[in-house]
Amino acid sequence: WRFENAIVREPSASAVDGLRAVDRGAPSIDALRAEHRAYVDALTAAGVTVDILPPLEDFPDSMFVEDPALVFPDCAIALRPGAPSRLGETARIEPVLKARFPSFHTLPCLGYVDGGDILVTPHRVYIGLSARTDRTGAGALASILADTGRAAKIVATPPGILHLKTACSLLDGETVLATRAMRDAGLFEDMETILVAEGEEAAANALRVNDVVLLGSAFAQTRSRLEEAGFDVVGVPVEEVGKLDAGLSCMSLRW
Numbered sequence: 001w002r003f004e005n006a007i008v009r010e011p012s013a014s015a016v017d018g019l020r021a022v023d024r025g026a027p028s029i030d031a032l033r034a035e036h037r038a039y040v041d042a043l044t045a046a047g048v049t050v051d052i053l054p055p056l057e058d059f060p061d062s063m064f065v066e067d068p069a070l071v072f073p074d075c076a077i078a079l080r081p082g083a084p085s086r087l088g089e090t091a092r093i094e095p096v097l098k099a100r101f102p103s104f105h106t107l108p109c110l111g112y113v114d115g116g117d118i119l120v121t122p123h124r125v126y127i128g129l130s131a132r133t134d135r136t137g138a139g140a141l142a143s144i145l146a147d148t149g150r151a152a153k154i155v156a157t158p159p160g161i162l163h164l165k166t167a168c169s170l171l172d173g174e175t176v177l178a179t180r181a182m183r184d185a186g187l188f189e190d191m192e193t194i195l196v197a198e199g200e201e202a203a204a205n206a207l208r209v210n211d212v213v214l215l216g217s218a219f220a221q222t223r224s225r226l227e228e229a230g231f232d233v234v235g236v237p238v239e240e241v242g243k244l245d246a247g248l249s250c251m252s253l254r255w
């Protein structure tokens with residue numbers, strides 16, 4: 001969770017047509033842009049240098065730049081997003097990553113992995129199987145990770161959850177923030193779990209960055225729980241990105 005750099009992508013005008021499992025109305029493009037700016041400001045205030053890529057009109061969900069790639073300080077891995085409308089995002093981010101990372105890997109053209117299904121902890125990299133990430137893709141990613149000296153563990157994202165990290169996030173080396181459904185799935189036996197408050201399930205997609213935890217600003221009860229546990233919390237508005245089934249991790253690649 002110590003990050004010096006991040007890549008984000010500005011929302012395109014087409015972002016209002018982004019994928020969503022349940023249509024709670026299209027987000028407002030102005031409000032989406034304002035949330036994105038607040039997110040960039042929060043990352044910057046946390047000590048991260050943020051590189052802002054231009055919007056991609058042909059890809060409504062491309063502001064969720066976490067999904068087409070996985071990055072570490074020493075290498076970047078191009079992924080294959082599992083939604084057909086998002087698969088082409090990889091080719092658009094590849095040149096950016098090749099220019100910045102000393103080593104670059106690509107998933108073979110079989111199977112699918114969304115970055116939202118990957119939780120990196122100090123001990124291992126969890127890869128969640130989901131409607132977007134299949135066994136073939138997860139297995140291929142695990143073997144690339146092994147080549148880079150990292151252990152992977154393939155786990156089942158509980159049903160009805162878009163991505164593994166929709167329902168959990170890393171708080172520190174021993175602790176995750178999670179929904180009750182994710183905690184009960186028992187994926188992180190060797191980690192402490194802090195539960196999000198009942199009714200604040202979307203708070204689980206938080207983002208620990210250096211000394212602070214970025215948390216959706218509407219989630220007051222979960223904020224109190226984190227503060228009681230000693231975390232320094234910064235609220236960031238996510239109402240509009242929430243309408244697109246997204247949260248705080250989805251909007252950046254961090255290393």
Ligand code: CIR
Nearest residue numbers: 019064116163244245246250
């Ligand atoms: C999608 O369904 O792909 C987007 N509307 C939301 C992606 C969220 N990304 C993430 O959790 N990493």
